[in-house]
Amino acid sequence: MQIVTDAIVLHAFDYLESSRILRMVTREAGVRSVLARGARRSSKRFGAALDLYAQGTADLQTKPGRELDTLSAFDVMRVRHQLAADLARFAGASMIAELTLRFARDVADPGLFDAVESALDTLSTASSTRARDAALGGAWRILLELGVAPSIDDCAECHAPIAPDQAAMFSHRAGGTLCERCSRLARAGRMLPANARGALRDWLSGEPHEVTDANEVRAHQRLLREFLREHLADDRPLSAFDVWERGTLDVPATVGGP
Numbered sequence: 001m002q003i004v005t006d007a008i009v010l011h012a013f014d015y016l017e018s019s020r021i022l023r024m025v026t027r028e029a030g031v032r033s034v035l036a037r038g039a040r041r042s043s044k045r046f047g048a049a050l051d052l053y054a055q056g057t058a059d060l061q062t063k064p065g066r067e068l069d070t071l072s073a074f075d076v077m078r079v080r081h082q083l084a085a086d087l088a089r090f091a092g093a094s095m096i097a098e099l100t101l102r103f104a105r106d107v108a109d110p111g112l113f114d115a116v117e118s119a120l121d122t123l124s125t126a127s128s129t130r131a132r133d134a135a136l137g138g139a140w141r142i143l144l145e146l147g148v149a150p151s152i153d154d155c156a157e158c159h160a161p162i163a164p165d166q167a168a169m170f171s172h173r174a175g176g177t178l179c180e181r182c183s184r185l186a187r188a189g190r191m192l193p194a195n196a197r198g199a200l201r202d203w204l205s206g207e208p209h210e211v212t213d214a215n216e217v218r219a220h221q222r223l224l225r226e227f228l229r230e231h232l233a234d235d236r237p238l239s240a241f242d243v244w245e246r247g248t249l250d251v252p253a254t255v256g257g258p
């Protein structure tokens with residue numbers, strides 16, 4: 001069967017002597033593993049199509065029961081070389097790609113495709129200081145499309161509304177914020193200040209939200225990691241996520257230090 005669909009390259013590696021295997025997210029067929037035959041022999045055949053985060057129209061040949069599709073053509077409309085120009089952007093994009101490849105399925109999901117596209121576009125133009133909140137926003141939006149968004153304005157247990165200007169307990173197990181009554185009964189949770197709830201609210205609705213304070217960024221990264229572990233992660237490590245999270249802790253090297 002032939003599928004012509006919007007696609008973004010999220011991972012690529014060499015295969016045999018002359019080919020490449022790409023892992024792509026597509027609008028019409030979800031996440032696919034795709035063989036680009038002869039891609040390394042002739043750069044003319046696919047050109048920039050094999051670059052990480054390139055986006056365009058892919059022409060895929062699929063066979064029932066086969067895990068690997070064949071890429072017949074890839075008409076590239078967008079390359080995202082700016083993602084590699086900055087370490088924070090690149091780490092964020094790698095984390096976004098990892099979440100998508102690990103947890104998305106091989107079925108049509110236009111909402112998920114749009115969320116990945118938007119996350120990579122926002123990261124492409126983000127400054128170093130905004131790259132982390134851009135990645136946080138993109139990740140939460142992807143979780144929403146995967147069907148595991150936390151509740152922020154209603155109690156995750158009893159659905160009572162929680163005023164937006166209040167701090168509230170966040171329970172990973174319950175799947176979001178808790179009202180005062182339910183938080184007294186909860187065994188574990190983390191207090192979320194009102195501004196952290198505001199950030200999550202904006203990110204889940206696809207809006208940017210600036211978080212530049214290093215401690216706040218770390219708290220958000222930790223919350224996201226814990227939520228992922230509770231709701232999606234299997235036993236396999238999320239290595240790109242770890243690199244992205246650790247990157248925030250790196251202190252710039254001092255030239256000629258003590």
Ligand SMILES: [Zn+2]
Nearest residue numbers: 155158179182
């Ligand atoms: Zn409640």
